[in-house]
Amino acid sequence: MDGFHDLGGVQGFGRVRHTINSQSYKPVFHDDWEHLAYSLMFVGADHLKLFSVDEARHAVERIEFRQQANTLYFERYVIATATLLVEKGVLTQEELDRALGSKFQLAVPTINKGRPAITGRPPFEVGDRVVVRDEYVAGHIRVPGYIRGKEGVVLHRTTVKWPYPDTIGHGDQTAVHQPTYHVEFKVKDLWGDAADDGLVVVDLWEGYLDKATQRSAASDVTTSLIARSAEQGVTA
Structure with a gap:
């Protein structure tokens, strides 16, 4: 989906904060809570087998534009995971609202069914x-x-x-x-x-x-x- 999340080549957003990957999570994440967002996503995707990581990415893309602009990267994955858990029937909007103490704004629903891949062609080779x-x-x-x-x-x-x-x-x-x-x-x-x-x-x-x-x-x-x-x- 084309939207706010695809900022490649877009100017005006300042320098990208970057740290070198490490086996320890602490140098990878900027704040200590951020690893919990990924952990929550993989509980749904891997442990519970409720959705794929690409479904989570699509849910991030479905977050409304103004909400995207006012949330951090890992906050969006919390919203995406919560959205999918509601859509899969594990949680309800009301339960999330009670836990937050106010309206929990989920990603917008999608009516698009996706599309199949092009098949039947020989693979590309190195140098092509x-x-x-x-x-x-x-x-x-x-x-x-x-x-x-x-x-x-x-x-x-x-x-x-x-x-x-x-x-x-x-x-x-x-x-x-x-x-x-x-x-x-x-x-x-x-x-x-x-x-x-x-x-x-x-x-x-x-x-x-x-x-x-x-x-x-x-x-x-x-x-x-x-x-x-x-x-x-x-x-x-």
Whole structure:
């Protein structure tokens, strides 16, 4: 789902607080209570088997815009987990309201049923040039907006296959299992010549990708030549 949660490439939100991963939870979380939000989610997803992690992610996406803007990252997972526990019949809205002492605002319901993955194609290989499918869907999707329609290079394909998020994120257990790919993009291809010469690597499911064609590569060259000619005042 495209919404407030997808802030990749969006400016104006300040520096990202970052700490190096550790086997101890304390350097990973900024505040001591935050690990409890993940623990609560995995009680529902793993211990009780009530929902998948992608359903929890989709519930986060369903949080109303103003509520998203006024809550912290791990607070959103508390809201998402509470929403799913109510939707699965484990808790009620009234029980949550009593525990909080006021109205517990859950994520909004969804009427979208998700979508199946593209299948029947050979897997991509390391070194293949691929294009991210330029799709905007009403339901759950795990493709950042800033890479859609962009071309990159496959660096790695996982040996493990995972349920397609756009399907399993809506509770559909028939989700096709696919590998994911580490795809490398040039920063300038994503944000233009004002960006630096760096690289960005994004992990993407197979169903989000198409193999780049000779035609698309030729089109990129033509577009570049036209833009260069325009800068130099040359007309066709």
